[in-house]
Amino acid sequence: xxxxxxxxxxxxxxxxxxxxxxxxxxxxxxxxxxxxxxxxxxxxxxxxxxxxxxxxxxxxxxxxxxxxxxxxxxxxxxxxxxxxxxxxxxxxxxxxxxxxxxxxxxxxxxxxxxxxx
Numbered sequence: 723x724x725x726x727x728x729x730x731x732x733x734x735x736x737x738x739x740x741x742x743x744x745x746x747x748x749x750x751x752x753x754x755x756x757x758x759x760x761x762x763x764x765x766x767x768x769x770x771x772x773x774x775x776x777x778x779x780x781x782x783x784x785x786x787x788x789x790x791x792x793x794x795x796x797x798x799x800x801x802x803x804x805x806x807x808x809x810x811x812x813x814x815x816x817x818x819x820x821x822x823x824x825x826x827x828x829x830x831x832x833x834x835x836x837x838x839x
Contacts, residue, residue: 724798730796733794733801734779734794746779746783746827749823754773756773758770761776763793773798775798776795777824778792778812783835791808791811792806793806821836
């Protein structure tokens with residue numbers, strides 16, 4: 723059974739420390755990614771180890787690019803997570819139509835968001 727959005731959000735938040743949760747904006751790409759395919763992360767092609775959703779964690783949304791951020795590949799069935807530290811967002815050329823904001827830390831102003839709630 724595939725993870726729900728709430729379960730995916732819980733997996734992401736569990737991977738972040740308390741301060742990161744307060745200061746991060748988290749985006750889910752709603753397009754499913756198949757095991758063995760590749761996705762572009764931080765200007766590099768990364769092989770996907772399992773059927774996944776891709777999550778982007780902007781840890782400094784008030785900063786200009788590049789700055790520390792991370793991507794999580796989350797197995798849609800088990801919740802297994804692979805973390806990839808990065809410097810660039812997935813929306814350098816505009817926000818994807820399948821990108822959805824799933825978490826906004828309490829210290830994140832709305833003007834910093836790439837996709838508004």
